[in-house]
Amino acid sequence: MAEFKKTNTKVYSRTAINYSSDTVYWKKLGVPTLVKEFGAIDYIDFSPVEPYLFAVTASVRVQIYNPVTKLVVKNITKFQEGAHGGSFRNDGKLLVAGDDLGKVRLFDVSTKSILRFFDGHRAPVHRTFFNSDGHHISSFSDDKTVRFWDIATEKHLNTFSDHSDYIRAGCTSPVSPDIVISGGYDRKINMYDIRTGERVLSLDNGNPVESLIFLPSGGIFISAGGTSVNVYDALAGGRKIAQLSQHHKTVTCLQLASDGKRLLSASLDRHVKIYDIATYQVVHTIDNTNAVLSLGVSKNDDTLVTGMVDGLIAIHRREQDNRDKEDSHVNKSRRLKSRLRYENIFKSVDVEIADFRHEKIEQFDRMLRMYEYSKALDSVMIPSVMGKTPEKTVAILKELIRRKGLHRALTDRTHLFLVRFIAFITRYIGDFRFTPALVDAANILLDVYEIEIDKFAGTDVGKMFASLSRRLKKEEQINNDFLEIQGLLEMISAAADESLHSINDTNMENVLMKEIEASSNAQKQTVINVD
Structure with a gap:
């Protein structure tokens, strides 16, 4: 039987800090x-x-x-x-x-x-x-x-x-x-x-x-x-x-x-x-x-x-100056190397067989392995996971979308879960690392509860949907602002290039005129000498 492939929870690298x-x-x-x-x-x-x-x-x-x-x-x-x-x-x-x-x-x-x-x-x-x-x-x-x-x-x-x-x-x-x-x-x-x-x-x-x-x-x-x-x-x-x-x-x-x-x-x-x-x-x-x-x-x-x-x-x-600690560390390393050298000398020729250890599998992977999509989603929708490692939650959403199981995982959910789920999307949908997956998850959520959307009016779920709507409008406005800035920068860059080309053309014309004038003067001087 093929080995179960664990969910790839990508860990995003942080910006490196240069210590002077x-x-x-x-x-x-x-x-x-x-x-x-x-x-x-x-x-x-x-x-x-x-x-x-x-x-x-x-x-x-x-x-x-x-x-x-x-x-x-x-x-x-x-x-x-x-x-x-x-x-x-x-x-x-x-x-x-x-x-x-x-x-x-x-x-x-x-x-x-x-x-x-x-x-x-x-x-x-x-x-x-x-x-x-x-x-x-x-x-x-x-x-x-x-x-x-x-x-x-x-x-x-x-x-x-x-x-x-x-x-x-x-x-x-x-x-x-x-x-x-x-x-x-x-x-x-x-x-x-x-x-x-x-x-x-x-x-x-x-x-x-x-x-x-x-x-x-x-x-x-x-x-x-x-x-x-x-x-x-x-x-x-x-x-x-x-x-x-x-x-x-x-x-x-x-x-x-x-x-x-x-x-x-x-x-x-x-x-x-x-x-x-x-x-x-x-x-x-x-x-x-x-x-x-x-x-x-x-x-x-x-x-x-x-x-x-x-x-x-x-x-x-x-x-305290770290030099003392470094010296102590060097001495410990030397002692360890000396001990290992003598151990290798008297090492037995017997073959040692390492203990067999089962590879640790995360809870959400166990749920996915048994096709229990709702429980897999529940395991990553707890505050300790959503707050500290949101990349795990997003990874499970991606996997459920790939398996076409997110619809089933979101069906017949309580108001408390829906409030938590929408709050997570609202918080991280502006993060460029998670935006594509969370946009797809939001669309699937709307597809699942499209018929019941009117029932949520005035409830906590309805308020969270309204908050998500405002956040999306804000992100859209930010994107439009950046597009305007990009257009302005492109116009400035194009104008600068045109000005540079104009200057180069003018300089080229001046050089040609000077060469023609110099050639004409040389011809005149030759005629005068012949006369």
Whole structure:
């Protein structure tokens, strides 16, 4: 007896994903650990020295976390009102932060005690940074001023008031202790020289400035405003080098990674984009559970932390280097090969007969083998098959249509089955892989219930038939739209070809005219010489 031929359930291949070296590198950060803070995360900053602790500013406190244990190791609660912009000095020993009362406080990280108290702003101070020499502090406030403070004397040395709206962004030059830039909600970016006490550069960013950052060279700075990230050359008078528009909501913060070779931007659209500084192209994207307000990354790229509007911080920690795992795998392979080699030496000459195993046959194939078409269709019309592997359901429909058994399988069905069957067709009839088979199945269904179609009016089955009708009309409209686009493209292509031929003909005529003219001139010259 001939062997039963199983149903061919074609598995459609998915689009291949090309993983770049950057994708592999950043995917190793793994699944984040979520920690709940006491309010929206205002700012995140990493200590530049090991063990790369990071400070999270939220509500009325600054909490310092250990990136390995992901636990709080220091808790600074010396604020009467909301704290803002806690950032480390380049040696990791001091931390400065502003608050809603306009005060700027300097803390010793190890003891959590206040070392300096700078009073002078008349509105909340949202950003505070150490200058590159580590002896001065720049603060940026909602009172539209930028102040420059001396840590030793606890006095402010300069005040700049060129903005006309809140200043929510700023940074200090990594190479010069005298250069500061600020960004305000008046869409202006101003650069100041502390030595002269004057503004040396001013430009319009086009949108309120949310974040500013210098590249390590100090000659280029980057701003975040609106949905775009702008790159400016400070040495060329603020000329815009590039504009990156990869987000669809406001970009809230910027950070550098990989020793300044990668730029990270976070947005209210829940995405963190990673760019290659050399090409300004996106090399990887990290998704978050909510709108991102702040972002921090450690110096060695082992830890990335995002702070969200709902008070959650997501701590991404790089997984253990796979080299140890690879070495272990190599050793296991070597041991296995050695064992097999010795086993082959002492292997018996006896012939081993493998155990006979029956080949597994799917339930729908067993039903088809017994010509029970209704039960075969029932076996693939369950949610676990229709939802996860719709190709199996479509394969059975194709086989039943080939056997001319779908009419019999659909006859005398319950309303519940008909609702499920029509819902499956409605869902997948627009999928190009299944469209031909499902169109045939829909036609057979209408043939079977053509006489009883009026009885379904007002029932769930009638509603599903109406839904299928609307879906077919929509697909028809989409096809018509594509045909119109195809016609337009063909017209444009034909016009372009005609124009190209016209240009070629004109060029050919010009060449011939020049050759005739040259030949005529040569003949005239010959006549003159003869005379």
